[in-house]
Amino acid sequence: MKLEDFPQDIKPFIIPKQEGKLVYRCLSCKTEFGIEELLYTCPDCGQLLLIEDLYFDRLKNISGNTWKRIFDYRKMLSIPQLKGVFRYYEFIGSMIPLESIVYLGEGHTPIVEASPIFKEKVGADFYFKNDGQNPSASFKDRGMAVALSYLNYLIQQNKLSDIIAVCASTGDTSAAAALYASYLQPHIKSVVLLPHKKITSQQLSQPLGSGAVVFEIPGVFDDCMKVAESLSEKYNVALLNSKNAWRILGQESYSYEIAQDFEYDLSNIAVVLPIGNAGNITAVMSGFLKFLDAGIIDQLPKIIGVQSEHADPVYRYYLEPDVKKRKFKPIPVKPSVAQAAMIGNPVSMPRVIHFVNAYNKKSGKQNVFVAQVTEQDIMDWTLLANKHGHIACTHGGESLAGLVAAKNQGILKEEESAVIKSTAHPLKFSGFQQMYFEDNFPAEFGIMPDPKLINTPVLVCPKDLKELPSPGTPLKADQFKIFIDRISKEIASILDLIKL
Ligand SMILES: *Cc1c(COP(=O)(O)O)cnc(C)c1O
Ligand SMILES: [Zn+2]
Secondary structure, rough: OHHHOOOOOOOHHHHOOOOOEEEEEEEOOEEEEOOOOOOOOOOOOOOOEEEEOOHHHHHHOOOOOHHHHHHHHHOOOOHHOOOOHHHHHHHOOOOOOHHHHOOOOOOOOOOOEEHHHHHHHHHHHHEEEEEEOOOOOOOOHHHHHHHHHHHHHHHHOOOOOOEEEEEEOOHHHHHHHHHHHHHHHOEEEEEEEOOOEEEEEEEEHHHHHHOOOOEEOOHHHHHHHHHHHHHHOOOEEEEEEOOOHHHHHHHOOHHHHHHOOOOOOOOOOOEEEEEEOOOHHHHHHHHHHHHOOOOOOOOEEEEEEEEOOOOOOHHHHHOOOOOHHHHOOOOOOOOOOOHHHHOOOOOOOHHHHHHHHHHHHEEEEEEEEEEEOHHHHHHHHHHHHOOOOOOOOOOHHHHHHHHHHHOOOOOOOOOOEEEEEEEEHHHHHHHHHHHHHHOOOOOHHHOOOOOOHHHOOOOOOOOOOOOOOOOOOOHHHHHHHHHHHHHHHHHHHHOOOOOO
16 A cells, blocks of 8 residues: 555554664663674673663553554555564664665564364464564574664664674574575675584575575584674674574564464463574563553463473473572583574573563563473474474474473463464475484484374386386377376275276
């Protein structure tokens, strides 16, 4: 719709104004720093930063109802900069001018309701929100769109030129970073650090295809992360891991979309998501808190984070019921099919602790939970989801397994519906499905295929067929007829088809 055709009362709000005042705020000593420079940790105390809008309260001068109409009307716009996560501009990057915003099709991913038969199998009412349907096929595009729009803004202001943007990755961060950086040629060069042989070949192909410089490092993600941190501390590079607070801002859009998807009524909704480096759950809690503060939603949904027992430091931290006795301990990880969450020392842990406290306090009860699941359950539920019309990656399956665990432990109530985050596209992790179907998982995963879930192709090539077609050498007409008839007969016999 053209701007002039919008209703008079909403028209002045449709194109956002750069009215915010964003600053970095240290999570620990609360010191404030200007956003003109790239900061990842507090120069004073070394703690993580969050981005805060000092003028946030101005947003409360607009009623919650008006905000809902603003976001709903913005859906009808054809302005690319407002088609993605910046639909919620005032809550995301309220200082970045529209002309600096990079839009590659991120956000507004589908919410797909589970079928009746699958809901019955799971024992709960639920939806998948498919973040694999983002441009680089994971939710990481949400945060990268904001981090790179901000870098683009600095470039356009001549505050930066020729940036080398570095990230460590379990695969998806590097795919997203490389994609957005490649769009901003020639200003940004993307450099990614990946744990050698710990990411899938599909994920490796993504930054390579986007033209990034790809370094493979021995060890696991946690080791790569330390190298990326060291580079960003000692050299003039931009860090694109979720330590970068701009990424958290962009990932908050996931919560805003859920609010909009449910017409801003989040009563009896639980959001279930995997925890790896913990930027994701940080952003989801932060986003809902902001919408509550602005009066756009009037209750906070339940949050259920999920971890594999092969990489569960956050779960272990919250096992201790006494808040004062809780102590975070990094753990060594074991191989996990939820490979993008195979992290033993999550960088955003201090943010998680901060937001879990704030979230539970605002909710007036415990409203954030962490569930733990086995590798076997992750794989089985991933395959089951995909056999019922979904496109769940292993982390989507991990979340679904977490939903089942939460239901069994009474964390998820009868009347609640769950929104499950499938964080990436399953094609990125199809190798795990293959290992399951071929029953050749290395022992350390601890996964035994359930024969009922195995699916393998059937080669139809009857022995009595003498002549077979091959590329470049089609069969002659009479042979071709014999071939088609014989193959059809074979398939009909396998399927027990009834003759017309
Ligand atoms: C990054 C990622 C996660 C984990 O998210 P964090 O923000 O690191 O907790 C889960 N699933 C997929 C597919 C990812 O790419
Ligand atoms: Zn500080």
